[in-house]
Amino acid sequence: MSHSNQKPDLEDSINVTEAHGRVVREAAACARENRIADNGIAPVSMWALVACGVVLLIAGGILGSGGELFGYTATFRPGYLRAPAPGAAETGPMPKPALAAYGAKGAKIFAAKCSGCHGSDARGNGSTYPSLAGSAWVNGETERFAMIILNGLQGPVSDGKTYGVMPPQGIGMAPEDIAGIMTYMRNNFGNTKGDVITAEMAKAAIEISAARKKAGNSVTSEELTADHVKALPGAVLDPTILLDPVTLAPAKAP
């Protein structure tokens, strides 16, 4: 037949709709395949990466807990300190005069323990909290002042008025803190006693407080007047002597 090696008539032998559908399906299947980069490397599945991460984390945790892989001990030699630079002066906090060194401790105690009630200017509010600026009991005998801090106060205060009840404040305070707050109060807010209440005096105050007949109860103005109008025992400290501001011990001579 003269027709045999000619292309068949499209109209007769090809279902165009079916052929077109097949082309579209194959193109879609190709599109779903992972693309291969120009260099022939197929991208790694995200899940494979996550799985590796989990394995590494667990392995690192196990190895690291023995102080090995991620442990600091393997990286930093224990006890290794850089040698001081030659000729460098011995460093440390600068010594301060006793009044300032004790006062600095006291300023922190005041902010943490007293200012909430007595106000950041220590002037109270005239009704429920008395002023500590110019207070006769802050500026007067140190044993009386210490008993108020350590035990709290109930009843009339130094100006004869009753404001409320002050809870004890000494819990958790070291002798240095008690000495600091007393020194600070007597030398700030217009109070100018100029003396230093030492840690030694504060230790004595703790003992006196524990030996009170009514230990555990707030002090009252009667008890203060009857028993505690005294100076705390302990050596008087020159306010200008230089102290280590951290330990409050006399600073070493340079």
Ligand code: HEC
């Ligand atoms: C929870 C509130 C509160 C706190 C905290 C507090 N006080 Fe008081 N303080 C009072 C009250 C209230 C009075 C008056 C008590 C009264 O009327 O008997 C008072 C009275 C005093 C007085 C007697 C004043 C005078 O002139 O007679 C002194 C001194 C004093 N406080 C010192 C301190 C110091 C120092 C601190 C911090 C360590 C402190 N207070 C923390 C509430 C407080």
